[in-house]
Amino acid sequence: MKLITRDTDYAVRALREIAQSKEKMVSTVYLEEKLGIPRAFLRKILQLLQKSGILDSAKGNQGGFILARPAQDILLLDIIKVFQGDVCVSECVFLKEPCSQKSCCPLRGELKKIENYALERLGAVTLKSLSANTRK
Amino acid sequence: MKLITRDTDYAVRALREIAQSKEKMVSTVYLEEKLGIPRAFLRKILQLLQKSGILDSAKGNQGGFILARPAQDILLLDIIKVFQGDVCVSECVFLKEPCSQKSCCPLRGELKKIENYALERLGAVTLKSLSANTRK
DNA sequence: TCCTAATGATACTATATAGGTATCATTTGT
């Protein structure tokens, strides 16, 4: 059971790297070498982060990516949402076949509590705090 | 993001039905009609519950399934484990390629907290309490 | 100005997991 997919995990690593960089723009090639993430996949991930407003980008020579806002304003929850949609632990397993049991389903209540807790924790973690944790 | 798969959801419904039944043995056919779960799939689910010791079964005519222990001794967590393995929200996304970052991964700490909370909640819910919730 | 290094957009492929079926053997009450 995974709360975090590989996209998200890679994204966090790349973002930490970008946050810590002193360069103006950080390129995919640089990140690939530093992190060992397959380049094409990493590119897709960075493009998504750009579209969602977490990264700014520059095309052309010397181009690359940079944080669109300070690291303390980027939440782990924001990053998760880009790749995994809304955090919704209590999602009905029959979401697509309109479910007749929504109001009486014996699981929803408990799952909702867990979801709320998860949202609270994930919303409290910023990219900045994730970077601080590094020096173990 | 799903904490509960369809197997588990079906299992919970079937178990509630079995718990409430006054018959000695409850058959797959009866449950199929009552719950609208595809029979072959339901059979697989019940067989798994039997193997894992949550249900007892009887073969032959008038056979079927019955709870192996009182409803208050069957935890939601037990049921989840049968179909989804251990609840492990903080599972490393690179589980199969031994992960070099286990000790320094910036996500593990937070995910672990969420996992602990989930375990605590799910471990507190019994089949009996799930049945009680029904009469909304 | 042209070349090159970069991203943007988008389509495609591969693999794993979830969800579901099907079949035959075995058991048991009537």
Added chain:
DNA sequence: ACAAATGATACCTATATAGTATCATTAGGA
């Protein structure tokens, strides 16, 4: 003996995850 049930097991299909590939576009610098 027969019918009604489960046991064991193999298989299939759809979807989601993970990853690749390609061409177009942009911008800096020799």
